[in-house]
Amino acid sequence: ADPSADQSSRLLRAFFAARESPAWDVTESRIVSDDKDAIQAAVTEWTAVGTGVDLVITTGGTGFAVSDCTPEAVKPLLQKEAPGLVHAMLAASLSITPFAMMARPVAGVCNSTVVITLPGSPKGAQENLSALIKLLPHACIQAAGSTSSRALHSGGIPALEKQAGIARSPEGVENLPPSVHHHRHGHHHHSHPHPHVHKPPKPHTANTLGASVTRRHRESPYPMLSVADATAIITKETSLGAIVSHPVSAALVGHVLAEDVTAAESVPAYRASIVDGYAVLHTDGKGIYPVTSISHAAPGPTAPLHSGQIARITTGAPLPPGATAVVMVEDTLIVETTADGTEELTIEILASDLHSGENVREVGSDVTAGAVVLRTGATVSGVGGEIGTLASVGRSHVKVYKKPTVAVLSTGDELVQHDNDTPLQFGQIRDSNRPALLSAIAAAGFPTLDCGIAADRPGALETALRGALAAADVVVTTGGVSMGELDLLKPILEQSLNGTIHFGRVAMKPGKPTTFATVPLGTAKKLIFALPGNPASALVTFHLFMLPALRKMLGAVPHELPRVSVVVEQDIGLDSRPEFHRAYVAFGPADGRLHAWSTGGQRSSRIASAGGANAVLCLPARDSVGDKRRELGVVPSGESLDAILWGQVGVWTGE
Numbered sequence: 006a007d008p009s010a011d012q013s014s015r016l017l018r019a020f021f022a023a024r025e026s027p028a029w030d031v032t033e034s035r036i037v038s039d040d041k042d043a044i045q046a047a048v049t050e051w052t053a054v055g056t057g058v059d060l061v062i063t064t065g066g067t068g069f070a071v072s073d074c075t076p077e078a079v080k081p082l083l084q085k086e087a088p089g090l091v092h093a094m095l096a097a098s099l100s101i102t103p104f105a106m107m108a109r110p111v112a113g114v115c116n117s118t119v120v121i122t123l124p125g126s127p128k129g130a131q132e133n134l135s136a137l138i139k140l141l142p143h144a145c146i147q148a149a150g151s152t153s154s155r156a157l158h159s160g161g162i163p164a165l166e167k168q169a170g171i172a173r174s175p176e177g178v179e180n181l182p183p184s185v186h187h188h189r190h191g192h193h194h195h196s197h198p199h200p201h202v203h204k205p206p207k208p209h210t211a212n213t214l215g216a217s218v219t220r221r222h223r224e225s226p227y228p229m230l231s232v233a234d235a236t237a238i239i240t241k242e243t244s245l246g247a248i249v250s251h252p253v254s255a256a257l258v259g260h261v262l263a264e265d266v267t268a269a270e271s272v273p274a275y276r277a278s279i280v281d282g283y284a285v286l287h288t289d290g291k292g293i294y295p296v297t298s299i300s301h302a303a304p305g306p307t308a309p310l311h312s313g314q315i316a317r318i319t320t321g322a323p324l325p326p327g328a329t330a331v332v333m334v335e336d337t338l339i340v341e342t343t344a345d346g347t348e349e350l351t352i353e354i355l356a357s358d359l360h361s362g363e364n365v366r367e368v369g370s371d372v373t374a375g376a377v378v379l380r381t382g383a384t385v386s387g388v389g390g391e392i393g394t395l396a397s398v399g400r401s402h403v404k405v406y407k408k409p410t411v412a413v414l415s416t417g418d419e420l421v422q423h424d425n426d427t428p429l430q431f432g433q434i435r436d437s438n439r440p441a442l443l444s445a446i447a448a449a450g451f452p453t454l455d456c457g458i459a460a461d462r463p464g465a466l467e468t469a470l471r472g473a474l475a476a477a478d479v480v481v482t483t484g485g486v487s488m489g490e491l492d493l494l495k496p497i498l499e500q501s502l503n504g505t506i507h508f509g510r511v512a513m514k515p516g517k518p519t520t521f522a523t524v525p526l527g528t529a530k531k532l533i534f535a536l537p538g539n540p541a542s543a544l545v546t547f548h549l550f551m552l553p554a555l556r557k558m559l560g561a562v563p564h565e566l567p568r569v570s571v572v573v574e575q576d577i578g579l580d581s582r583p584e585f586h587r588a589y590v591a592f593g594p595a596d597g598r599l600h601a602w603s604t605g606g607q608r609s610s611r612i613a614s615a616g617g618a619n620a621v622l623c624l625p626a627r628d629s630v631g632d633k634r635r636e637l638g639v640v641p642s643g644e645s646l647d648a649i650l651w652g653q654v655g656v657w658t659g660e
């Protein structure tokens with residue numbers, strides 16, 4: 006009777022408008038009288054084949070009053086009834102009020118559209134809808150006949166079934182006959198203006214390749230993941246590299262062993278002297294003895310030693326057979342030389358209480374043949390200990406996990422090679438991401454492949470990506486993953502490369518549009534990190550997401566970068582997103598703690614914020630912290646924060 010009194014419709018529209026990821030688009034609402042034919046006419050129109058409406062909800066007319074006839078009107082239109090939805094609504098309402106016993110909702114599918122009858126009371130309607138809302142995206146996708154994440158870019162049903170749910174079917178409005186199309190966007194109940202009357206119609210495709218800019222998404226269809234969830238997905242999708250045989254050489258450094266290494270031979274392989282001095286029979290004791298032979302650390306036979314004789318010997322040289330101990334030269338005196346004074350003839354042994362084996366390295370006393378000297382999972386460090394151990398037991402090759410080769414591709418028409426010496430044209434910038442990432446990846450020990458710059462055109466991007474995928478195990482791109490009409494990475498990954506986008510947005514600063522995908526290629530599954538174009542965002546997300554994944558492929562345990570507690574030496578401002586604030590971390594000898602300083606302006610375009618940084622401070626979102634920090638909007642100087650280390654910590658010299 007009075008449309009302005011329609012509370013339920015307003016509340017339900019607000020309910021849908023408040024939901025993001027997935028977003029719902031309420032395209033039309035209408036008031037009809039409690040008349041079975043009028044109700045059926047409206048529902049039939051909206052659920053007709055080809056309209057693309059995913060969901061029709063009614064509110065009102067579900068009770069016991071004489072005029073209540075909504076269930077009677079809707080039920081015969083349903084080709085499939087959904088008693089489960091009805092059950093969920095009733096259960097939710099019954100937990101709130103016993104009057105729910107008198108509700109008579111129906112729910113089901115008509116053509117490709119889900120239809121639900123809600124009660125008329127604003128509160129009841131919202132309670133019932135809340136009970137179903139999590140499941141509705143999935144229900145709509147099923148009803149629309151699409152189950153694949155690929156529909157995201159091909160027709161408007163969002164990815165990730167469990168989270169999805171834009172109120173559209175794959176047919177999309179563009180396929181409608183003109184009359185219906187006109188109706189969908191032209192006909193509105195007079196007192197219920199179209200909710201998007203001030204905006205162009207919502208697009209039904211996310212940067213569909215070849216579609217015009219007017220059809221791009223105005224809200225990202227990708228759910229916003231937490232950093233932890235995004236990390237977990239990457240870890241799950243990342244597998245150990247293949248096991249390969251690698252020469253024991255400097256190039257082995259940084260690899261992780263894929264076998265237990267046993268010693269094929271004993272070290273030492275002969276009884277060797279630990280000191281420079283004289284080999285003796287320990288039972289002979291103090292006294293003057295003739296030097297009857299000489300043993301140097303060199304291959305070759307050594308004459309046997311008998312009681313009453315001694316042999317001059319150097320460190321590491323083989324003991325003459327029969328010798329049982331070695332006396333250091335410092336514990337002897339020279340008694341007699343040859344006439345020309347160049348050779349020793351007799352020596353006085355001053356040491357007493359010699360025991361058998363004194364100053365002797367027995368066979369296998371450093372390493373016994375057959376013993377394990379290095380275990381699977383050991384990292385061959387640059388310290389040299391592992392290479393030295395492998396060399397000492399005679400290994401020429403060892404099994405390791407293959408290091409992934411990483412291809413680096415920059416995208417963007419504005420980019421020029423950094424060392425191009427012609428002056429920049431208006432609108433050009435130098436490509437800083439590629440040299441920065443190539444260096445960071447190489448410094449972390451991974452082989453790299455420079456794939457240059459790809460233009461912001463689907464064909465060029467696809468060709469560049471295919472080349473990178475064919476040549477490398479992991480591909481990293483920068484740019485083209487946000488909301489611009491030339492942000493083409495996501496649609497190309499899905500539509501052209503048959504890839505799966507595992508996530509396309511992360512709740513973090515910088516790095517919000519960080520995208521992670523896998524692409525099947527033959528029997529292999531290649532990883533693609535499509536990082537944001539902003540230079541600081543690219544470096545932060547590389548260290549946070551990609552470097553740990555590369556380390557996992559390598560076999561490193563743990564594969565995460567070290568996380569430590571630091572004392573901040575300045576107030577550090579908090580953002581509404583969890584932030585990774587570039588910082589310099591140094592050890593303070595005075596208090597034995599790690600201290601941190603900001604690298605200055607943190608805007609994601611400012612690559613200098615990563616200059617001098619050896620860590621990022623892990624700042625919680627402002628709203629998530631305790632009262633004091635929230636009020637101040639800062640973590641005050643002197644307080645502690647977690648930091649993720651990117652490089653070696655410095656030492657605080659007090660300056």
Ligand SMILES: Nc1nc2c(c(=O)[nH]1)N[C@H]1C(S)=C(S)[C@@H](COP(=O)(O)OP(=O)(O)OC[C@H]3O[C@@H](n4cnc5c(N)ncnc54)[C@H](O)[C@@H]3O)O[C@H]1N2
Binds near residue numbers: 416437483487488542
């Ligand atoms: N409407 C919205 N706009 C933007 C959003 C958003 O959520 N809604 N997110 C912003 C955030 S956050 C970031 S980060 C960027 C990400 O942008 P893209 O990944 O799409 O990258 P581009 O648009 O291609 O470039 C962004 C920026 O970075 C510069 N760039 C790109 N490549 C390089 C390179 N190799 N070396 C140096 N600089 C590079 C480029 O010129 C742009 O200035 O989107 C925001 N927008």
Ligand code: MOO
Binds near residue numbers: 513517518542609
């Ligand atoms: O996430 Mo963006 O990386 O803030 O600039």
Ligand SMILES: [Mg+2]
Binds near residue numbers: 487
């Ligand atoms: Mg962009």
